[in-house]
Amino acid sequence: MPGVKLSNGVVINFDGSAQTLLEALERKKLEVNFHCREGYCGACRCKLISGEVNYINEPLAFVRKGEFLPCCSVPVTDIEIEIP
Amino acid sequence: MAYTTFNRQINDQMKEPMFFGNPVNVSRYDQQKYGIFEKLIEKQLSFFWRPEEVDVSKDRIDYQNLPDHEKHIFISNLKYQTLLDSVQGRSPNVAFLPIVSLPELETWIETWAFSETIHSRSYTHIVRNISAEPHKVFDDIMLNEKILERADDVTRYYDDLIDGINLYQRCGEGTHTINGETHSISLYELKRRLYLCVMSVNVLEAIRFYVSFACSFAFAERELMEGNAKIIRLIARDEALHLTGTQHMLNIMAAGDDDADMAKIAKECEEEAYAIFRKAAEQEKDWAQYLFKDGSMIGLNKDILCQYVEYITNSRMQAIGMKAIFSTTQNPIPWINTWLVSDNVQVAPQEAEISSYLVGQIDNEVDGGDFGDFDL
Ligand code: FES
Ligand SMILES: [Fe+2]
Ligand SMILES: [Fe+2]
Numbered sequence: 001m002p003g004v005k006l007s008n009g010v011v012i013n014f015d016g017s018a019q020t021l022l023e024a025l026e027r028k029k030l031e032v033n034f035h036c037r038e039g040y041c042g043a044c045r046c047k048l049i050s051g052e053v054n055y056i057n058e059p060l061a062f063v064r065k066g067e068f069l070p071c072c073s074v075p076v077t078d079i080e081i082e083i084p
Numbered sequence: 085m086a087y088t089t090f091n092r093q094i095n096d097q098m099k100e101p102m103f104f105g106n107p108v109n110v111s112r113y114d115q116q117k118y119g120i121f122e123k124l125i126e127k128q129l130s131f132f133w134r135p136e137e138v139d140v141s142k143d144r145i146d147y148q149n150l151p152d153h154e155k156h157i158f159i160s161n162l163k164y165q166t167l168l169d170s171v172q173g174r175s176p177n178v179a180f181l182p183i184v185s186l187p188e189l190e191t192w193i194e195t196w197a198f199s200e201t202i203h204s205r206s207y208t209h210i211v212r213n214i215s216a217e218p219h220k221v222f223d224d225i226m227l228n229e230k231i232l233e234r235a236d237d238v239t240r241y242y243d244d245l246i247d248g249i250n251l252y253q254r255c256g257e258g259t260h261t262i263n264g265e266t267h268s269i270s271l272y273e274l275k276r277r278l279y280l281c282v283m284s285v286n287v288l289e290a291i292r293f294y295v296s297f298a299c300s301f302a303f304a305e306r307e308l309m310e311g312n313a314k315i316i317r318l319i320a321r322d323e324a325l326h327l328t329g330t331q332h333m334l335n336i337m338a339a340g341d342d343d344a345d346m347a348k349i350a351k352e353c354e355e356e357a358y359a360i361f362r363k364a365a366e367q368e369k370d371w372a373q374y375l376f377k378d379g380s381m382i383g384l385n386k387d388i389l390c391q392y393v394e395y396i397t398n399s400r401m402q403a404i405g406m407k408a409i410f411s412t413t414q415n416p417i418p419w420i421n422t423w424l425v426s427d428n429v430q431v432a433p434q435e436a437e438i439s440s441y442l443v444g445q446i447d448n449e450v451d452g453g454d455f456g457d458f459d460l
Contacts, residue, residue: 033399033415035424040127041324042331042403043424060123062331064405084402084413 002075006030007049007082014075020056021070025083032070032083039072046070051079087182087253097186101343102336103278104271105185112187118336121192124329128195131325133318135206140213140311147214147309153378158309160375161296163225165319166207167235168292172285172326173200175242179281182249183274196329199322206315213311230374234367238292241284245277272345279337279349283357286330287364289323290400295368295389299375301423302384313423321426327400334404362409365397384417391416 004012004024018024022044025032035043039059045067053073061069068081091109098117100106116122150158176197184190211218225231251260251269259268297320304313340347350357372389380386394410401408415421 031415031418034421036321036324036426038426040328040426041424042328043324043399043421045403058123060120060127060325061328062335062403064335084399 002051003078004075005078005080007047007080019074021053021068021073021075021081025070030083034071037071039069042069044069044071046084047082049080049082051075051077053079100185101346102186102189102333103180103183104275104343107182108185108187108190110187111191113191116188117186118188118332120332121186121188121329124325124332125188125192125195128199128322128325131199131318131322133202135202135209135315138206138209138311138314138318140210140315143210143309143311144214146303150308151379153376154303154381156378157299157375157381158303158312159221160228160230161299162207162211163221163228164231164234164371165293165296166204166222167225167231168238168288169200169203169207171235171238171242172288173197173204175239176200176285179242179245179249182253183278192329196326199326203319203322206319210312210315230371234292234371237284237363237367238288241277241281245274245281248274248277272349275343275345276349276353279334279346279353280356280360282330282333282337283353284360284364286327286334286400286404287360289330290327290403291361291364291393291397292368293320293323294396295372295375295393297423298389298392298417298420299381299384301420302381302417304423305383305419317423320424324424324426331403338405357406358409361397361401361406365393365410368393388416392420 001016002014004014004021006012010028010030012024012028014021014024018027022032022034022037032046033043035041037044039055039057040061042061042063045061045063046069048066048068052075053068054076055069055073057072059069059072063069070081088107091107093106093109095106095109097108097110097112098115100117102118113122147155147158174197176193180193181190184193208218208222211221215221248269251262251267252271252274255262255269257270259266261267297316300309300313300316303309334350336342337346338350340350369390372386372393376386376389391412392415394412395415398408398410398412
């Protein structure tokens with residue numbers, strides 16, 4: 001069960017009850033920006049400080065190095081992220 | 085250098101830059117330099133919708149009952165959006181098609197611009213329904229100072245690019261005397277105009293529409309003008325794709341692998357790029373001021389909307405590797421996000437009735453008495 005560590009120290013377990021990282025963050029009442037929730041608008045962009053995520057569907061939005069889209073991804077290892 | 089609709093030069097399309105290489109000859113998609121544009125085309129096609137599929141007949145009654153200052157907000161936004169989509173329905177074709185060198189990008193540009201024509205047609209659908217005199221709404225766009233002020237900045241970069249391309253494709257690089265006037269152009273200058281143009285289009289689609297979107301959804305939160313909101317959601321869904329397209333172009337340009345000049349230009353134009361974002365944000369804040377000049381609407385006022393402009397401007401800038409210019413970090417209207425989620429958008433025929441384009445056509449379920457003294 002990969003852990004998701006936020007830059008403010010909070011740690012969430014990604015236990016499979018949420019479909020995506022965005023959902024997992026929202027369940028913890030964390031406010032992450034979103035629009036499409038489908039990987040094509042880029043509104044949910046967050047920083048991926050360490051670890052690896054997998055995309056459920058390949059996103060169309062531009063993702064630069066060190067960033068990821070939580071709306072369409074799941075962690076494959078423990079990850080450390082920053083919500084802008 | 086002159087444009088040709090079917091370039092006879094046998095070239096390896098995989099080695100062409102996005103722009104200013106050989107004109108495209110064969111429209112082939114078996115090989116793609118940038119697969120992302122093909123994916124954007126597919127997505128855009130899957131989004132296809134027609135304005136007539138959305139029943140807006142209840143909006144007419146809602147609109148009649150709006151207080152005057154809210155009517156002003158609603159109709160002014162529609163006029164502004166009409167201007168923006170008028171520009172977007174033609175300009176990507178006119179500006180970018182003569183200089184594009186990749187088939188998948190060429191087709192993306194055409195697909196993109198086509199979807200804008202649907203947006204334009206949807207405004208007529210909306211206006212015909214709420215007003216017995218739609219011509220007055222459209223006629224005012226060319227007279228309304230507040231809208232014309234914006235038109236200048238929205239079109240300037242397109243026009244500069246198109247003007248430069250015309251000169252370059254007719255006469256080539258250098259200084260030319262045409263009808264007694266001297267004009268000069270270089271390929272590098274053209275590339276600069278292209279970069280700034282794509283930047284300004286990104287601003288148009290990623291920021292300028294959102295004040296208006298916010299107002300439409302604020303009405304719909306009160307269960308008013310819901311047909312309109314449904315159409316705006318479909319438009320917003322398309323726009324999200326378009327802005328992703330220009331973000332990709334800008335990022336490819338700045339990286340420099342596609343065309344080393346473009347990376348240099350991106351650096352040289354950095355200040356100008358910041359200025360384009362800043363000016364657009366200021367203009368949109370002015371627009372919010374104009375919208376609410378006679379009073380706010382429930383759930384939205386000038387200050388909240390201005391904060392939202394700042395918030396969205398920051399986020400759009402960061403998406404293309406720029407730094408945020410405003411201190412706002414919180415979305416002041418988080419409820420807008422649920423209106424922008426794509427899977428909630430439904431235009432299944434069973435869900436929305438096909439309504440007619442005929443002026444005065446009304447939905448059967450609406451009680452005629454509801455129209456009061458509204459003359460058909
Ligand atoms: S919400 Fe659109 S890409 Fe994640
Ligand atoms: Fe549009
Ligand atoms: Fe658009």
